[in-house]
Amino acid sequence: MSSAPAADAEIHLGGLGFDRGAHLLVQRALASLPPGGRLAVSGLDPALPVHLPAWCRSRGHRVEWPNPADRSELVAVVVRGTADDDRRxxxxxxxxxxxxxxxxxxxxxxxxxxxxxxxxxxxxxxxFDLDDRDLVWADVAPKLYAQAAARQWDPETAVPWDDAFALPADVEAAVVQVMTYLVENEQAALVVPARFVGRIHPHFREVMQLLAVQMADEARHMEVFSRRALLRGAELGTSSAGGRQSLFTLVAESDFALASFLLSVLGEGSFVDLLSFLEQNAPDPVTRRVCWLAMQDERRHVVFGMAHLEHQATVDPLLRDRLRAAIHRRHDALVDTAGLNADVFDALVVLAAGGWHPDDVAAGFERVRQLQHVMDQGRQRRLVRLGFRPDEAAALSALHTRNFM
Known part of the structure; x- marks a missing residue:
C-alpha cells in the first residue's frame, strides 16, 4: 500500500479477485465494524477497481478512493452501510x-x-393442512425417531437366507400363504403414512421423519416377506377380495388421527401379536428371523400411534366419539365380507400344529383361537388407555375387522 487511508481496519487481498472469493474476506472484515465503519482494502487483482464497487453497491456499502486520479494503487476504503441489517x-x-x-x-x-x-x-x-401441534405431535416422537434411525437393519445381512432347511411341501405352502398375507398388510401400512407425511407442516419435522422411517420399515418388511415366500421357488399364495377391501378402508381414511388409530393402535397392535405367534411357531430359521425383525419395528409404530392419540385425547374432548364412530363405520363397510382369508387361517393352524396327527391339528387350531383372544385383549387394553370404559372397549374390539389388520 503506497498510502494509508484513514480507516478502522484494513485487509490486503493479495492476488485474490472477487471472481474467486475475495468478497468473503471483505464481508468477514466488515462484519466486525459498525455501520459507518471504514475498511481499507488493497489487492493486486487488476479487476479490483471494477469488482469491489459493484459488490459494495449490491450490499449497500460505499467505496471511497483516496487517490481518485490514480487507482493503480488499488487502494480503497469501504464504508459499511446498513443494507445487511436492513435485509433482516x-x-x-x-x-x-x-x-x-x-x-x-x-x-x-x-x-x-x-x-x-x-x-x-x-x-x-x-x-400444510396438518399444521396444528395437537393434530400430529407426540412428545415421544424425537426419541422414537432416534431409536428408529439407529435400529434400521439390512435385509441382506440381517436374515440367514442361506441357512439349510427343508420343509414338507404342505408346510412350505402354509409359510408361503402367510407371507403373501403379510406382504399385503405391509403394503397398506406403507401407503397410509405416505398419504399424510406431505401434509404435515415441516415445523413438526420429527413426526415427518418418524413416519418416513416407518415407511422404510414397511418397505423392508415387504421385501423380506416376499423373499421368504419365494425362497424355495414357489409362487405367492391367494389374496382374498375381503382382505383387500379391509385394507383399503385403512388407505381411504383421510383423517390423520383416525387413520393412526385404525392402522397403528388397532391394526398394527394386532399385527404385533400375529408376528409374535409366527416367530414362536415358525418351522424354519428364515421365517423366524423375518417375523422377529418386523415385530420390533411394528412395536415402535404402535408406541407412536398410542402416544399421539393419548396426547390428542387430552386436548380434544370429542376424540373418543370420533374414534368410536370410525370403528363402527369400518365395521359397517366390511360387514358383508368374509373376513380373514380361509387359506390364511388354515395356514396358521398348520404352522401351529407342527404335524398332521389329529391331536396336532386340534392343538394348532386352539393356538390360533388363542391368538385371536390375545389380539382382542391387546386391543381392549389400548382402548382403555385411550379413555374408553372396559365394557365399551370390549364391545368396540369385537367390531374390529376379522382380517386382523
Whole structure:
C-alpha cells in the first residue's frame, strides 16, 4: 500500500479477485465494524477497481478512493452501510430449533424454512393442512425417531437366507400363504403414512421423519416377506377380495388421527401379536428371523400411534366419539365380507400344529383361537388407555375387522 487511508481496519487481498472469493474476506472484515465503519482494502487483482464497487453497491456499502486520479494503487476504503441489517428487518425466527417449545400452530410463511432459522421477509406461503401441534405431535416422537434411525437393519445381512432347511411341501405352502398375507398388510401400512407425511407442516419435522422411517420399515418388511415366500421357488399364495377391501378402508381414511388409530393402535397392535405367534411357531430359521425383525419395528409404530392419540385425547374432548364412530363405520363397510382369508387361517393352524396327527391339528387350531383372544385383549387394553370404559372397549374390539389388520 503506497498510502494509508484513514480507516478502522484494513485487509490486503493479495492476488485474490472477487471472481474467486475475495468478497468473503471483505464481508468477514466488515462484519466486525459498525455501520459507518471504514475498511481499507488493497489487492493486486487488476479487476479490483471494477469488482469491489459493484459488490459494495449490491450490499449497500460505499467505496471511497483516496487517490481518485490514480487507482493503480488499488487502494480503497469501504464504508459499511446498513443494507445487511436492513435485509433482516422484518425477518423472524421460524420458531425454536429444538422441539421442546414448538409453536402450537406455525404460520404458512414458515413453510419450508428450517425450524429455528432467521427467515428473510417475503417468500412463498407454503400451506400444510396438518399444521396444528395437537393434530400430529407426540412428545415421544424425537426419541422414537432416534431409536428408529439407529435400529434400521439390512435385509441382506440381517436374515440367514442361506441357512439349510427343508420343509414338507404342505408346510412350505402354509409359510408361503402367510407371507403373501403379510406382504399385503405391509403394503397398506406403507401407503397410509405416505398419504399424510406431505401434509404435515415441516415445523413438526420429527413426526415427518418418524413416519418416513416407518415407511422404510414397511418397505423392508415387504421385501423380506416376499423373499421368504419365494425362497424355495414357489409362487405367492391367494389374496382374498375381503382382505383387500379391509385394507383399503385403512388407505381411504383421510383423517390423520383416525387413520393412526385404525392402522397403528388397532391394526398394527394386532399385527404385533400375529408376528409374535409366527416367530414362536415358525418351522424354519428364515421365517423366524423375518417375523422377529418386523415385530420390533411394528412395536415402535404402535408406541407412536398410542402416544399421539393419548396426547390428542387430552386436548380434544370429542376424540373418543370420533374414534368410536370410525370403528363402527369400518365395521359397517366390511360387514358383508368374509373376513380373514380361509387359506390364511388354515395356514396358521398348520404352522401351529407342527404335524398332521389329529391331536396336532386340534392343538394348532386352539393356538390360533388363542391368538385371536390375545389380539382382542391387546386391543381392549389400548382402548382403555385411550379413555374408553372396559365394557365399551370390549364391545368396540369385537367390531374390529376379522382380517386382523
Amino acid at each position: 428487518f422484518g425477518a423472524e425466527r421460524a420458531g425454536p430449533a429444538l422441539p421442546s417449545a414448538l409453536s402450537s400452530r406455525p404460520p404458512p410463511r414458515w413453510g419450508l424454512g428450517a425450524r429455528g432459522a432467521l427467515l428473510e421477509a417475503g417468500g412463498p406461503e407454503a400451506r
